[in-house]
Amino acid sequence: MLNIVIFGAPGSGKGTQSERIVEKYGINHISTGDVLRAEIKNGTELGKTAKGYIDQGQLIPDELMIDILASVFDGFKDSKGVIFDGFPRTIAQAEALKKMLAERGQDVSVMLDLEVPEDELMTRLIKRGKDSGRADDNEETIKKRLTVYHSQTAPLIDWYKGEKKYQHINGLGTMDGIFADICKVVDSI
Ligand code: AP5
Numbered sequence: 001m002l003n004i005v006i007f008g009a010p011g012s013g014k015g016t017q018s019e020r021i022v023e024k025y026g027i028n029h030i031s032t033g034d035v036l037r038a039e040i041k042n043g044t045e046l047g048k049t050a051k052g053y054i055d056q057g058q059l060i061p062d063e064l065m066i067d068i069l070a071s072v073f074d075g076f077k078d079s080k081g082v083i084f085d086g087f088p089r090t091i092a093q094a095e096a097l098k099k100m101l102a103e104r105g106q107d108v109s110v111m112l113d114l115e116v117p118e119d120e121l122m123t124r125l126i127k128r129g130k131d132s133g134r135a136d137d138n139e140e141t142i143k144k145r146l147t148v149y150h151s152q153t154a155p156l157i158d159w160y161k162g163e164k165k166y167q168h169i170n171g172l173g174t175m176d177g178i179f180a181d182i183c184k185v186v187d188s189i
Pocket residue numbers: 008009010011012013014015016017032033034036053054057058059060061065085086087088089093124125128136145171172173174175178
């Protein structure tokens with residue numbers, strides 16, 4: 001079973017690299033950002049709640065987010081493994097994920113931390129906002145997302161080091177080059 005947590009600041013390439021990992025290793029992909037955006041698009045109650053947080057660059061509260069993740073994960077019972085993209089984002093979420101996997105006799109195989117300098121993150125997200133119109137890709141909200149990342153999400157780096165699952169990946173360079181580095185790590189586990 002291959003359970004990968006793909007980690008990094010907003011714009012670090014989690015979604016981009018997840019697509020490649022899914023294709024090569026045949027595992028399932030759970031992107032919590034995509035799940036929430038689909039709820040917003042469908043105009044559900046959950047979507048309305050999520051939009052308030054996302055537009056402010058804030059995290060959806062843990063209790064709600066953990067329930068959402070659990071229900072999506074429930075749909076992947078016969079899977080070869082899952083790549084978790086955008087989850088966990090807090091220590092409480094990491095503990096919940098560990099428990100969810102343990103209930104199936106599993107654990108996180110590896111946590112891949114895509115590290116990218118902040119000016120590059122800003123450049124990528126401003127460009128994507130212009131191309132795709134994603135509502136939270138404007139300078140003001142990106143700055144808030146980065147602040148939230150540093151205060152609430154980055155502590156997971158030490159948490160996963162403690163779990164002996166942490167792997168650093170240089171997220172600056174070509175998409176192919178970064179993917180090759182990821183494959184070296186994944187193939188070694
Ligand atoms: P989410 O959708 O997860 O957003 P994010 O973490 O801010 O990540 P992004 O999708 O912006 O970036 P990415 O790292 O996937 O990079 P990508 O590959 O797209 O979450 C959105 C919001 O939902 C959160 O702010 C929060 O409110 C809420 N939320 C989600 N999960 C939650 C949770 N667990 N708990 C609470 N709240 C939650 O790449 C970015 C751009 O860069 C693209 O245009 C891409 O083409 C380009 N790019 C990628 N790689 C390279 C490269 N090597 N060189 C040049 N350009 C590149």
